[in-house]
Amino acid sequence: MSSNTLKRWIIKPFVFFTIIFVLKSFLAWGVIFGDILPWKSLITEIPFAWALFCIIERFASKRKLGYYMTVNLLVTAIFFAAIMYFKYYGVIVTYHAAEQVNQVTAVRNSVFSLMDPYYLLIFTDVIVLGFYFFFNKNGRDYKKKKINLGSGKGRFSILFAVSLALCLFNILPNKASMNEIKKAQEMGILNYEAYTIFAKDKTEIINASDITQDAINTLKGVRAEDHSSLQGVAKGKNLIIIQMESFQNFLLGLKLDGKEVTPNLNRLMESSLYFPNFYQMVGQGNTSDAEFVVNTSFYIPPRGAATMSYVDKTLPSLPRLLQSNGYQTATFHTNDVEFWNRGELYSSLGWEHYYDHQFFGDEDVFFFGASDEVLYRKTAGKLKEMNEAGQPFYSQIISMSAHHPFTIPAEKYRMKLPERYEGTFVGDYIRSQNYADEAFGQFVAELKANGVWDNSLIMIYGDHMGLPIYSLDHDDKALMQEIYGHDYSYANMMNIPLIIHGGGITKPQVLDQVGGEIDIMPTAAGLLGVSMENNLHFGQDLLSESVNLLPQRYYLPSGSFIASSGLLIPGSSFEDNTQYPIALGGKTPAATEDEYNRALRLLQLSDSYVTQLPLKAEGKK
Numbered sequence: 049m050s051s052n053t054l055k056r057w058i059i060k061p062f063v064f065f066t067i068i069f070v071l072k073s074f075l076a077w078g079v080i081f082g083d084i085l086p087w088k089s090l091i092t093e094i095p096f097a098w099a100l101f102c103i104i105e106r107f108a109s110k111r112k113l114g115y116y117m118t119v120n121l122l123v124t125a126i127f128f129a130a131i132m133y134f135k136y137y138g139v140i141v142t143y144h145a146a147e148q149v150n151q152v153t154a155v156r157n158s159v160f161s162l163m164d165p166y167y168l169l170i171f172t173d174v175i176v177l178g179f180y181f182f183f184n185k186n187g188r189d190y191k192k193k194k195i196n197l198g199s200g201k202g203r204f205s206i207l208f209a210v211s212l213a214l215c216l217f218n219i220l221p222n223k224a225s226m227n228e229i230k231k232a233q234e235m236g237i238l239n240y241e242a243y244t245i246f247a248k249d250k251t252e253i254i255n256a257s258d259i260t261q262d263a264i265n266t267l268k269g270v271r272a273e274d275h276s277s278l279q280g281v282a283k284g285k286n287l288i289i290i291q292m293e294s295f296q297n298f299l300l301g302l303k304l305d306g307k308e309v310t311p312n313l314n315r316l317m318e319s320s321l322y323f324p325n326f327y328q329m330v331g332q333g334n335t336s337d338a339e340f341v342v343n344t345s346f347y348i349p350p351r352g353a354a355t356m357s358y359v360d361k362t363l364p365s366l367p368r369l370l371q372s373n374g375y376q377t378a379t380f381h382t383n384d385v386e387f388w389n390r391g392e393l394y395s396s397l398g399w400e401h402y403y404d405h406q407f408f409g410d411e412d413v414f415f416f417g418a419s420d421e422v423l424y425r426k427t428a429g430k431l432k433e434m435n436e437a438g439q440p441f442y443s444q445i446i447s448m449s450a451h452h453p454f455t456i457p458a459e460k461y462r463m464k465l466p467e468r469y470e471g472t473f474v475g476d477y478i479r480s481q482n483y484a485d486e487a488f489g490q491f492v493a494e495l496k497a498n499g500v501w502d503n504s505l506i507m508i509y510g511d512h513m514g515l516p517i518y519s520l521d522h523d524d525k526a527l528m529q530e531i532y533g534h535d536y537s538y539a540n541m542m543n544i545p546l547i548i549h550g551g552g553i554t555k556p557q558v559l560d561q562v563g564g565e566i567d568i569m570p571t572a573a574g575l576l577g578v579s580m581e582n583n584l585h586f587g588q589d590l591l592s593e594s595v596n597l598l599p600q601r602y603y604l605p606s607g608s609f610i611a612s613s614g615l616l617i618p619g620s621s622f623e624d625n626t627q628y629p630i631a632l633g634g635k636t637p638a639a640t641e642d643e644y645n646r647a648l649r650l651l652q653l654s655d656s657y658v659t660q661l662p663l664k665a666e667g668k669k
Contacts, residue, residue, distance in 0.1 A: 062105060069120075070093075098211040102208035103208065117174075129141050130237055137603070144244070219243050225619075227606070256660045259584065271593070282550050289444045290445045290447065291335070292450070292488070293450045309463070311489070321547070321559060322548075322559070325561065326546040329564045329566050333348070335448075336388040342509075342565050344366075345567075346586055347599060354393070355390060359395070361662070364584065369578060370578065374440065375441055377441065379399050379444045382405060382446075403430065420483070421487045428491060431495070431500050450514070454479070456476075507568060507571075508545075508549075515528065516541060516603075538604065538617070561593070567587035598611065599650050607622070627639055
């Protein structure tokens with residue numbers, strides 16, 4: 049073939065856009081799957097593109113080039129969304145994410161802080177071609193030319209059939225795969241996106257009468273007759289639950305060149321119960337999902353945020369449970385209550401009062417609302433009023449200043465980082481958490497001064513991870529290895545702390561059993577001496593039980609779970625799983641298929657139970 053003939057073929061839209069498509073798929077696969085030259089993408093992604101191109105060639109008689117460019121722009125947008133979503137969430141984006149587009153755009157600074165400049169190469173052809181065809185005379189003239197590949201439409205019909213068959217060949221054998229990332233890699237990203245649109249939800253709904261506490265306890269290995277020696281020791285006390293933004297467990301006790309990162313929390317731990325093997329259990333809703341899980345002891349929904357999927361229900365909850373035992377209830381968050389649909393969430397949970405941006409105002413604002421200093425100061429005043437009202441209260445406080453991407457204002461810097469941490473993602477994270485710790489210390493001082501502290505049971509935990517493995521560059525990973533003394537693992541990433549403090553109630557103790565956010569409600573109820581007999585729950589009192597099973601969703605592939613036996617991430621099924629030791633004190637992991645099956649069953653029970661709860665309107669009748 050002569051060079052001129054080759055040139056004529058390359059400039060044909062079908063051939064030209066196929067080459068462009070291959071290069072884009074290489075970039076997307078390199079970021080998401082870690083394949084530098086992912087030749088598998090050729091047999092998974094190209095058939096999808098050819099199917100679209102064949103439709104254009106078969107049916108478009110005019111504006112053919114425009115259709116090619118439209119398809120190219122759409123595919124580019126999908127690949128770029130997949131790259132950025134993976135870097136932020138660690139999962140493959142699907143059309144379900146469109147339900148949370150307002151929330152995603154609200155955290156766009158966080159998302160784009162993770163973008164390496166070379167990701168933008170995926171738009172190079174869009175910009176160049178757009179300029180050429182719309183602003184260049186030769187390009188405008190080229191669009192008017194009649195372009196044929198020289199083969200007739202019959203050949204494109206045949207190629208379409210072959211391409212469609214290849215797409216189905218990539219999709220059908222991999223439908224049953226548990227691991228969504230592996231599923232997307234086996235199907236191809238675009239095939240996976242199409243599959244999620246047309247695949248039906250096959251979740252089997254279990255009859256509500258078959259979902260009992262005994263059934264749940266059996267699956268979890270819980271012995272309901274066991275009771276803690278601390279059962280009821282905080283009876284009549286206020287309950288204050290503090291949810292700290294993006295707070296991971298490794299921060300506690302950490303020193304950088306001899307300087308403590310969290311001195312106030314470290315000091316509190318000296319008279320508190322501390323659970324170092326405690327784990328996040330959130331999904332796409334992140335912070336709002338943590339609020340849901342902690343206050344219901346249910347698992348997050350299979351797709352989307354709890355604030356979108358479950359807020360039409362009247363949810364059995366910790367606020368409702370404590371109100372029935374004579375408590376006032378209020379939740380505090382400096383952002384607008386409509387962010388992540390919290391207004392509906394709070395209604396479903398039965399909070400008596402919520403305090404949001406309208407209460408905290410615009411004083412000292414950064415990220416999404418007033419600073420933690422303002423949050424704690426104004427909340428302390430309100431808690432003083434509630435404490436003096438003559439009945440105990442339950443309040444949940446949501447901190448937010450240490451939010452991704454952790455670039456707090458310079459005037460909020462409270463510690464000087466070692467030079468090697470300056471300008472790094474890990475360094476910014478640590479500095480923001482140091483500020484959050486200082487603000488927390490001010491809150492403790494105010495509660496002690498106004499009489500609330502000694503009359504309260506305090507529970508503190510991190511809502512979710514701050515440093516996803518898939519968001520770290522080489523320098524950040526090296527810093528995390530320095531901190532941990534080993535490679536940063538998925539178990540480390542999911543590990544958040546739980547601290548429980550009560551004056552005259554708790555003594556310093558490190559409890560190394562496995563726990564998760566779903567366990568906070570029953571643990572709090574146990575300490576307060578409040579019965580959960582009539583509240584179905586999937587968590588357990590961490591002070592009564594020594595075994596646990598924590599099914600995970602979203603940030604880990606479906607079928608993943610954490611137990612004392614380790615962290616398990618399935619492949620296509622249990623057989624090709626990968627296991628990791630738990631975060632602290634973990635031995636060689638030995639998670640079993642029985643645990644895997646029980647974890648899946650627990651999720652099914654939770655989904656079925658919440659789905660069958662009465663709607664809000666029905667609950668008010």
